[in-house]
Amino acid sequence: MKIYRSIQKFERRQTNQIAASLVELEKSRFNWRMIVLPLFFYDIIRYRRRLQVLQKNLFFTRQFALETANNIHQGKERAWEIRRVEIQTRDILDKEKKGFYTDKIRNKQLKEIGFLVNYYLDLLNSNQPDCTDAIKTKYTSKGSYLKFLNSLQKVEEEVIQAAVTTMRKGTKKERRLWFDKVRAATKKVRMQEAEKIYS
Numbered sequence: 001m002k003i004y005r006s007i008q009k010f011e012r013r014q015t016n017q018i019a020a021s022l023v024e025l026e027k028s029r030f031n032w033r034m035i036v037l038p039l040f041f042y043d044i045i046r047y048r049r050r051l052q053v054l055q056k057n058l059f060f061t062r063q064f065a066l067e068t069a070n071n072i073h074q075g076k077e078r079a080w081e082i083r084r085v086e087i088q089t090r091d092i093l094d095k096e097k098k099g100f101y102t103d104k105i106r107n108k109q110l111k112e113i114g115f116l117v118n119y120y121l122d123l124l125n126s127n128q129p130d131c132t133d134a135i136k137t138k139y140t141s142k143g144s145y146l147k148f149l150n151s152l153q154k155v156e157e158e159v160i161q162a163a164v165t166t167m168r169k170g171t172k173k174e175r176r177l178w179f180d181k182v183r184a185a186t187k188k189v190r191m192q193e194a195e196k197i198y199s
Contacts, residue, residue, distance in 0.1 A: 002129045002130075003123065004066070004070050006125065006130050008119060009131070010187075011066065012055075013053055014189055014190070014193060015059045016055055017063065018189050019051055019055045021185045021188070021189070023054060041054045058177055061159075062149070064085050065113045065116030065119075065128040066115050068081045068084070068085055068117050069116075069120035070120070072121060082117075090106070102162070104162040104165070104166045108158045115151075115155045116152075119148070122134075122138050132196075136197060136198075147196060152185075153183075153187070156186075160182070163179065
Protein backbone atom coordinates (compact mmCIF):
# COMPACT_ATOMS: atom_id res chain seq x y z
CA MET A 1 0.00 0.00 0.00
CA LYS A 2 2.96 2.34 0.51
CA ILE A 3 3.72 2.39 -3.22
CA TYR A 4 0.04 3.11 -4.00
CA ARG A 5 0.08 6.16 -1.72
CA SER A 6 3.41 7.28 -3.15
CA ILE A 7 2.09 7.10 -6.75
CA GLN A 8 -1.07 8.94 -5.71
CA LYS A 9 0.97 11.66 -4.00
CA PHE A 10 3.29 11.96 -7.05
CA GLU A 11 0.36 12.30 -9.47
CA ARG A 12 -1.53 14.75 -7.24
CA ARG A 13 1.55 16.92 -6.87
CA GLN A 14 1.98 17.03 -10.65
CA THR A 15 -1.67 17.87 -11.33
CA ASN A 16 -1.60 20.53 -8.60
CA GLN A 17 1.52 22.11 -10.14
CA ILE A 18 -0.08 22.10 -13.59
CA ALA A 19 -3.31 23.62 -12.25
CA ALA A 20 -1.41 26.28 -10.26
CA SER A 21 0.60 27.32 -13.32
CA LEU A 22 -2.60 27.63 -15.38
CA VAL A 23 -4.51 29.70 -12.82
CA GLU A 24 -1.44 31.68 -11.74
CA LEU A 25 -1.97 34.29 -14.46
CA GLU A 26 -5.01 35.68 -12.65
CA LYS A 27 -3.20 36.03 -9.32
CA SER A 28 -1.51 39.21 -10.59
CA ARG A 29 -4.91 40.95 -10.47
CA PHE A 30 -4.92 40.60 -6.70
CA ASN A 31 -2.31 43.32 -6.13
CA TRP A 32 -4.42 46.39 -6.88
CA ARG A 33 -7.55 44.81 -5.43
CA MET A 34 -5.93 44.41 -2.02
CA ILE A 35 -6.89 48.01 -1.36
CA VAL A 36 -10.56 47.06 -1.49
CA LEU A 37 -10.64 44.05 0.86
CA PRO A 38 -14.06 42.63 -0.09
CA LEU A 39 -12.99 42.49 -3.76
CA PHE A 40 -9.67 40.96 -2.77
CA PHE A 41 -11.34 38.22 -0.70
CA TYR A 42 -13.83 37.56 -3.49
CA ASP A 43 -10.92 37.13 -5.93
CA ILE A 44 -9.13 34.79 -3.51
CA ILE A 45 -12.22 32.62 -3.10
CA ARG A 46 -12.81 32.56 -6.86
CA TYR A 47 -9.15 31.71 -7.48
CA ARG A 48 -9.21 28.83 -4.99
CA ARG A 49 -12.47 27.45 -6.34
CA ARG A 50 -11.16 27.57 -9.91
CA LEU A 51 -7.91 25.91 -8.81
CA GLN A 52 -9.80 23.11 -7.03
CA VAL A 53 -12.03 22.44 -10.04
CA LEU A 54 -9.03 22.38 -12.36
CA GLN A 55 -7.10 20.04 -10.05
CA LYS A 56 -10.10 17.70 -9.91
CA ASN A 57 -10.48 17.71 -13.70
CA LEU A 58 -6.77 17.11 -14.32
CA PHE A 59 -6.76 14.21 -11.84
CA PHE A 60 -10.00 12.67 -13.18
CA THR A 61 -8.55 9.91 -15.41
CA ARG A 62 -5.61 9.30 -13.07
CA GLN A 63 -7.97 8.68 -10.15
CA PHE A 64 -9.91 6.04 -12.08
CA ALA A 65 -6.75 4.44 -13.48
CA LEU A 66 -4.90 4.33 -10.17
CA GLU A 67 -7.85 2.85 -8.26
CA THR A 68 -8.38 0.29 -11.02
CA ALA A 69 -4.70 -0.67 -11.15
CA ASN A 70 -4.58 -0.99 -7.36
CA ASN A 71 -7.66 -3.24 -7.32
CA ILE A 72 -6.17 -5.44 -10.06
CA HIS A 73 -2.85 -5.50 -8.17
CA GLN A 74 -4.72 -6.73 -5.11
CA GLY A 75 -6.14 -9.66 -7.10
CA LYS A 76 -9.45 -8.38 -8.46
CA GLU A 77 -10.46 -9.32 -11.98
CA ARG A 78 -9.20 -6.89 -14.62
CA ALA A 79 -12.25 -7.18 -16.90
CA TRP A 80 -14.62 -6.33 -14.05
CA GLU A 81 -12.49 -3.40 -12.89
CA ILE A 82 -12.42 -1.93 -16.42
CA ARG A 83 -16.18 -2.48 -16.69
CA ARG A 84 -16.67 -0.69 -13.36
CA VAL A 85 -14.88 2.38 -14.78
CA GLU A 86 -17.06 2.23 -17.90
CA ILE A 87 -20.20 2.16 -15.73
CA GLN A 88 -19.03 5.01 -13.49
CA THR A 89 -18.04 7.25 -16.40
CA ARG A 90 -21.34 6.44 -18.16
CA ASP A 91 -23.20 7.55 -15.01
CA ILE A 92 -21.24 10.84 -15.00
CA LEU A 93 -22.04 11.34 -18.69
CA ASP A 94 -25.74 10.62 -18.14
CA LYS A 95 -25.87 13.29 -15.40
CA GLU A 96 -24.02 15.86 -17.53
CA LYS A 97 -26.35 18.65 -18.63
CA LYS A 98 -23.96 21.49 -19.50
CA GLY A 99 -22.20 19.86 -22.47
CA PHE A 100 -18.75 19.85 -20.85
CA TYR A 101 -18.50 16.05 -20.83
CA THR A 102 -19.44 14.23 -24.03
CA ASP A 103 -19.52 10.63 -25.21
CA LYS A 104 -16.57 11.28 -27.53
CA ILE A 105 -14.48 12.67 -24.64
CA ARG A 106 -15.49 9.71 -22.46
CA ASN A 107 -14.44 7.18 -25.11
CA LYS A 108 -11.01 8.79 -25.47
CA GLN A 109 -10.67 8.99 -21.68
CA LEU A 110 -11.40 5.26 -21.39
CA LYS A 111 -8.47 4.65 -23.74
CA GLU A 112 -6.29 6.95 -21.61
CA ILE A 113 -7.40 5.17 -18.42
CA GLY A 114 -6.48 1.80 -19.96
CA PHE A 115 -3.04 3.16 -20.87
CA LEU A 116 -2.52 4.52 -17.35
CA VAL A 117 -3.76 1.29 -15.72
CA ASN A 118 -0.92 -0.60 -17.43
CA TYR A 119 1.59 2.05 -16.34
CA TYR A 120 0.40 2.05 -12.72
CA LEU A 121 0.37 -1.75 -12.60
CA ASP A 122 4.02 -1.76 -13.70
CA LEU A 123 4.83 0.68 -10.90
CA LEU A 124 2.81 -1.27 -8.32
CA ASN A 125 4.53 -4.52 -9.36
CA SER A 126 8.01 -2.99 -9.16
CA ASN A 127 8.54 -4.00 -5.50
CA GLN A 128 9.69 -0.45 -4.77
CA PRO A 129 8.27 1.55 -1.84
CA ASP A 130 8.51 4.93 -3.60
CA CYS A 131 7.04 6.15 -6.90
CA THR A 132 10.28 7.71 -8.18
CA ASP A 133 12.19 4.48 -7.41
CA ALA A 134 9.48 2.51 -9.19
CA ILE A 135 9.76 4.80 -12.23
CA LYS A 136 13.54 4.36 -12.28
CA THR A 137 13.11 0.58 -12.04
CA LYS A 138 10.62 0.52 -14.92
CA TYR A 139 12.43 3.13 -17.04
CA THR A 140 16.16 2.62 -16.49
CA SER A 141 17.14 5.76 -18.39
CA LYS A 142 15.78 9.25 -18.73
CA GLY A 143 15.37 8.61 -22.47
CA SER A 144 13.08 5.62 -21.93
CA TYR A 145 11.00 7.60 -19.41
CA LEU A 146 10.70 10.52 -21.83
CA LYS A 147 9.60 8.05 -24.52
CA PHE A 148 6.83 6.86 -22.18
CA LEU A 149 5.80 10.48 -21.45
CA ASN A 150 5.64 11.11 -25.20
CA SER A 151 3.32 8.09 -25.63
CA LEU A 152 1.17 9.33 -22.74
CA GLN A 153 0.99 12.78 -24.32
CA LYS A 154 -0.29 11.25 -27.57
CA VAL A 155 -3.08 9.45 -25.70
CA GLU A 156 -3.95 12.65 -23.81
CA GLU A 157 -3.91 14.55 -27.09
CA GLU A 158 -6.80 12.39 -28.34
CA VAL A 159 -8.84 13.41 -25.28
CA ILE A 160 -7.97 17.07 -25.92
CA GLN A 161 -8.99 16.84 -29.58
CA ALA A 162 -12.31 15.29 -28.55
CA ALA A 163 -12.84 18.11 -26.04
CA VAL A 164 -11.98 20.81 -28.57
CA THR A 165 -14.45 19.44 -31.13
CA THR A 166 -17.37 18.42 -28.89
CA MET A 167 -17.48 20.62 -25.77
CA ARG A 168 -20.14 23.32 -25.68
CA LYS A 169 -18.17 25.82 -23.60
CA GLY A 170 -16.69 28.83 -25.38
CA THR A 171 -15.72 28.95 -29.02
CA LYS A 172 -13.60 26.32 -30.69
CA LYS A 173 -10.74 28.83 -30.86
CA GLU A 174 -11.02 29.58 -27.13
CA ARG A 175 -11.04 25.85 -26.31
CA ARG A 176 -7.99 25.26 -28.53
CA LEU A 177 -6.08 28.12 -26.84
CA TRP A 178 -6.98 26.78 -23.40
CA PHE A 179 -5.87 23.24 -24.21
CA ASP A 180 -2.65 24.57 -25.73
CA LYS A 181 -1.93 26.16 -22.34
CA VAL A 182 -2.78 22.90 -20.57
CA ARG A 183 -0.50 20.97 -22.92
CA ALA A 184 2.41 23.39 -22.43
CA ALA A 185 2.01 23.46 -18.63
CA THR A 186 1.81 19.66 -18.47
CA LYS A 187 4.93 19.23 -20.58
CA LYS A 188 6.87 21.76 -18.49
CA VAL A 189 5.94 20.12 -15.16
CA ARG A 190 6.71 16.62 -16.46
CA MET A 191 10.08 17.67 -17.86
CA GLN A 192 11.02 19.27 -14.53
CA GLU A 193 9.99 16.08 -12.74
CA ALA A 194 11.99 13.92 -15.15
CA GLU A 195 15.06 16.10 -14.50
CA LYS A 196 14.62 15.61 -10.76
CA ILE A 197 14.15 11.83 -11.04
CA TYR A 198 17.16 11.25 -13.30
CA SER A 199 19.56 13.86 -11.90
